[in-house]
Amino acid sequence: MLSPHNCGTMGGWDGEGSVGLSIGIVGLPNVGKSTLFNALTRAGAAAANYPFCTIDPNVGVVEVPDPRLDALARLYHPRKVTPAVVTFVDIAGLVRGASKGEGLGNQFLHHIREVDAIAHVVRCFENPDVTHVEGSVDPVRDAETVELELVLADLESVQRQYDRNVKAARSGDKQAASVVRVAERLLEALGQGQPARSVAFEGDDLRTVHHMHLLTRKPVMYVANIAEADLQDPDANPHYRRLKEYAARQAGGAGAEVAVVPVCAQIEAELADLSPAERQEFLRALGLSESGLERLIRTGYRLLGLITFLTAGDPEVRAWTIRKGTRAPEAAGEIHSDMERGFIRAEVVAFEDLMRAGSLAAAREKGLVRLEGRDYVMQDGDVVHFRFNV
Numbered sequence: 001m002l003s004p005h006n007c008g009t010m011g012g013w014d015g016e017g018s019v020g021l022s023i024g025i026v027g028l029p030n031v032g033k034s035t036l037f038n039a040l041t042r043a044g045a046a047a048a049n050y051p052f053c054t055i056d057p058n059v060g061v062v063e064v065p066d067p068r069l070d071a072l073a074r075l076y077h078p079r080k081v082t083p084a085v086v087t088f089v090d091i092a093g094l095v096r097g098a099s100k101g102e103g104l105g106n107q108f109l110h111h112i113r114e115v116d117a118i119a120h121v122v123r124c125f126e127n128p129d130v131t132h133v134e135g136s137v138d139p140v141r142d143a144e145t146v147e148l149e150l151v152l153a154d155l156e157s158v159q160r161q162y163d164r165n166v167k168a169a170r171s172g173d174k175q176a177a178s179v180v181r182v183a184e185r186l187l188e189a190l191g192q193g194q195p196a197r198s199v200a201f202e203g204d205d206l207r208t209v210h211h212m213h214l215l216t217r218k219p220v221m222y223v224a225n226i227a228e229a230d231l232q233d234p235d236a237n238p239h240y241r242r243l244k245e246y247a248a249r250q251a252g253g254a255g256a257e258v259a260v261v262p263v264c265a266q267i268e269a270e271l272a273d274l275s276p277a278e279r280q281e282f283l284r285a286l287g288l289s290e291s292g293l294e295r296l297i298r299t300g301y302r303l304l305g306l307i308t309f310l311t312a313g314d315p316e317v318r319a320w321t322i323r324k325g326t327r328a329p330e331a332a333g334e335i336h337s338d339m340e341r342g343f344i345r346a347e348v349v350a351f352e353d354l355m356r357a358g359s360l361a362a363a364r365e366k367g368l369v370r371l372e373g374r375d376y377v378m379q380d381g382d383v384v385h386f387r388f389n390v
Contacts, residue, residue, distance in 0.1 A: 021086045021297075022088075023088050025121060027146060028123075031122060031225060034090055035268075039271065040268065040272075069081055117219040119221050119300075124224045124225055139239045155190040178205055186209070225263060226264055231287075244260045247259070247260045259299045267286070306324070309384055327377055328376040328386070345372060345373055347384065347387065348369070348383070351381040354368070
């Protein structure tokens with residue numbers, strides 16, 4: 001799918017970088033955040049049995065597991081295979097009063113503003129040897145503690161934005177009026193302890209609320225840290241069931257999804273030390289089809305509306321992350337801005353069609369390769385050759 005000419009795609013081109021996915025791992029101290037982070041990233045972050053072990057955020061970049069890359073590599077025998085990546089950020093444990101600066105609250109709130117989505121680790125296992133900061137295991141109480149601090153931080157932020165814009169809004173400033181209108185609705189919800197994601201917006205108001213950078217509008221997945229014995233049937237764990245019920249209530253009426261992902265941090269730590277073949281064997285022995293890492297990434301992509309397109313050829317097979325609804329020129333721009341500016345057309349074949357045909361030439365003969373223009377909306381699994389001229 002690559003061309004050595006200027007009017008081609010990314011053969012050997014060092015792309016400017018596709019949309020990244022960053023997930024902040026948060027939660028109360030001692031719920032398994034750092035253990036999970038270590039397992040996911042193999043970064044060796046500190047993981048000790050006392051509060052505030054993690055003070056500065058640890059950052060790990062993880063390759064997105066995608067068997068389509070392996071299949072394309074077998075077909076093209078490229079010199080390089082480049083997967084998409086996810087950045088995980090292990091953020092200091094939160095305690096009550098963080099919104100007022102208690103514990104490490106200010107650092108926590110600053111770091112969490114920088115990520116795309118939140119993975120809120122909640123302890124759903126009993127173990128008397130592992131200290132709990134609240135003295136007992138109660139996933140709903142723990143989730144509410146963190147959520148309340150985020151709500152309070154957003155309440156303060158929205159009030160400041162309201163106060164800054166109310167005078168200009170009265171003078172007829174349309175942008176200020178939008179801020180005030182949005183802020184009034186948010187203040188009502190936040191004041192009742194509801195997250196900002198529970199309030200639906202559209203049009204200009206949706207753009208306004210996006211620029212407010214609110215913590216409780218970020219997509220959330222609750223990571224239920226369960227025991228190994230509960231992995232095959234998490235619903236048998238009463239803590240997990242209560243957390244799922246809580247998450248369903250948190251979704252609210254605005255259509256926002258709040259996911260719950262069951263993970264055993266200790267098992268993920270064991271998987272991290274195994275080779276890929278050993279890992280698959282271990283998962284089969286546990287009766288699992290995928291690791292917790294794969295579940296987290298898949299859920300993160302779904303919450304953020306992300307998909308993957310692929311480029312393939314002799315120099316490189318590569319995965320690119322884009323948002324659903326992205327059109328072909330903008331997708332080309334994820335590779336390099338020149339490709340978007342000089343976009344001519346995209347040659348597209350679905351990954352499954354290419355694999356069934358066995359080669360690009362065979363796919364062409366079968367009429368499976370399509371020429372798409374500027375209005376084409378990219379689909380997950382598209383294998384693309386962008387033609388451009390600059």
